[in-house]
Amino acid sequence: MNREQFKRALEEKGIVLTKRQLEQFSIYYQTLVEWNEKMNLTAITDKEEVYLKHFYDSVSVAFYHEFKNDKHICDVGAGAGFPSIPLKICFPHLDITIVDSLKKRIGFLEHLAEKLQLENVSFYHDRAETFGKNKQFRETFDIVLARAVARMSVLSELCLPLVKNGGLFIAMKGAQGKEELLKAQKAIRVLGGKVKKTYLLTLPKEGSERTIICIDKMKSTPKKYPRKPGTPNRSPIE
Template identity: 65%
Template sequence: MKPEQFVNALNEQGISLNEKQKEQFAEYFQILVEWNQKINLTAITSEHDVYLKHFYDSISAAFYHNFTGNLTICDVGAGAGFPSIPLKICFPDLNITIVDSLQKRIHFLNQLAAQLSLKNVTFHHDRAENFGKNKQFRETFDIVISRAVARMSVLSELCLPLTRKNGVFLAMKGQHADAEINDAQNAITILGGDLDTIHTFQLPEENSERSIILIHKNRKTPRKYPRKPGLPNKSPIT
């Protein structure tokens, strides 16, 4: 996907980019490629693939949920900034918090935000299990989002404790999302969530399957969750 195709594809979804935003995406691509030579951020480095598989794919969350206004968003395990930084470029009023367990990635994200002149973006070097226990952040975010981090039974324990009551946990998945949801249903319920919708679509050009899973947080998460770092992955809630 070339940059002009990316702009046109977003237009078709009702998302219009101005010149500044187009420049921010172009600069994001350049910074990503430069830093990727120093630290391992992504295996995807061609302009065509970054615009399609990282930028467009990240923004697809906004095709199925409203991201306008000064919402508070927590991105769990953002890696090189996906999906929250592309969403922030498209919707500048968002208040973004990113938590990631690797200090090198946090350093990259700090530099990226500075070079792109992004405001109201904060980064935390922490395990999601510890971050979800922090009273300052626990059950405070309008939307908690995560892309390609862990299977749903694990991801729910990392994300729902951070989602405010009546907020939304949004998981971005590839194929087989239905099977993941079936395995995670009990965990989602225990953690205070209820499955709303699974939106399944194909990424343009390559036609690979993607799913956006929306879970509403209707009850407070029991205090014992999330459990100690590593335990959700080792022994998911069943």
């Protein structure tokens, strides 16, 4: 998917990018490739693949949820900025908070935000388990996003504590998403969530499958969650 195909594909979904926004995606790609030579940010560096498997894939969540009325978004384990930075480029009104456990990646994201001249973006070097206990952030976000971070039972414990009551947790998964969701039913319920809708998406060009899982936050998460760093992964709620 080249830049023009990317632009047209988003237009078909009602997302019209300005010349400046397209320029920001170009800068994003250049910066990602430059920094990837110094540190491991992504295994995908081919331009057309980055536009398809990172940029288009990140923005695809907006095909199923309108971000017009949302303001505060948290991206847990964003890595090289996916999906929240592409969403921020498309929807500049969003206030983005990114949490990542690797300090080097946070350094890249801070540099990227400066290059893209993004406002209202914050980066935190922290484990999701400790970030979710922080009273400043716990249950304050309209939407919490995560893309390919951990299996659903684990991811729910990392993300749902950050979602405000009435807010939304969106997990962006691969083809195995529905299977993971079956095993995560107890965790979602215990943590105060309820599955709202699951969407299936096939990426254009190469046809790989994606699952987008939307979970409503119905009630406050019990205070004991998330548990200590590493515990959710070792002993998921199942």
